[in-house]
Amino acid sequence: MKFSKYVLLAAFGLSASLSFADEMKEVRIATEGTYPPFSYLDKGQLTGFDVDMANAMCERMKIKCTIVSQEWDGMIPGLVAGKYDAIVASMNITDERKKKIDFSNKYYATPARFITVKDGGVTGNSPADLAGKSIGVQVSTTQSNYLEENYKDSEIKQYKTVDDAAMDLANGRIDAVFSDAALLYVWMKTKDGACCDFVGGDVINEKYFGVGKGVGVRQGEAELRDGFSKAIAELRADGTYDKINKKYFPFSIY
Structure with missing residues (x-):
């Protein structure tokens, strides 16, 4: 062109x-x-x-x-x-x-963040906090790369969309979701997302997220x-x- x-x-x-x-x-x-x-x-x-x-x-x-x-x-x-x-x-x-x-x-x-079910037992977002837990993330994303390299003691579950991961969290199939904070904020304002809340603080790492x-x-x-x-x-x-x-x-x- x-x-x-x-x-x-x-x-x-x-x-x-x-x-x-x-x-x-x-x-x-x-x-x-x-x-x-x-x-x-x-x-x-x-x-x-x-x-x-x-x-x-x-x-x-x-x-x-x-x-x-x-x-x-x-x-x-x-x-x-x-x-x-x-x-x-x-x-x-x-x-x-x-x-x-x-x-x-x-x-x-915007930063990346983790969400989890309210009072679901996850109290932090460090690798140690999420060891043995299942984390949902969208496939082929910077968030996916970050989890694969830094959360080796967690089960990383890849999804086609963040919505798919969020619905599995709401239905008790996984323990947390990791994605863009603004997107997750909006989802948690919906009926389905009322189950959940942020856990831990912002995740900012220029190496992964630019x-x-x-x-x-x-x-x-x-x-x-x-x-x-x-x-x-x-x-x-x-x-x-x-x-x-x-x-x-x-x-x-x-």
Whole structure:
């Protein structure tokens, strides 16, 4: 795809209508669609924080975008293979991932946390606290990598989605779930999640979780990457970001 012309036009505030009509190829953005409140289906339509941010960034960059759903464990391979042109799916910016793809600046950053059933006997989140316990986590995530390397005395159970793991926790099949704190906070506000609460404090480790979540693009597409970074800064500056944030969370996730 040729990004340079229309990204530069957008960056300098020039009219891109002729270029869009005559030359622009649609920018396809992948999100997961099973990660509420960041991306999920509502009446058959993709919505959520990631989706709203993707649309806002595209509008600011004056590019036409289509958002598609992609299962998490195929997200990076699909981008590299050209199935879509960017990822807006709460993906942590890590050194390991940067070996395969490139990232914009962060558009949000929240810690990882553990949850467990209230009064279920788990009182801390250290490896010793969870030795002999079963912990649910989404497959192919930074949280999964962290558990595999640091909680060797626990049973790590991999799930296709965090919701699947959370429901097994609510039904007494596992002892804890480890995921993004903001996602777990929202789930615990639901009827199913009322069973559970955070245990221990924030888990912050740049080696595993990077510096935040960014827009993923293929390596070598610096203009598209920088266009997303510029759009994020502008949305932060003009208050649009805060409006989207408050739609989903009662606290800042930046």
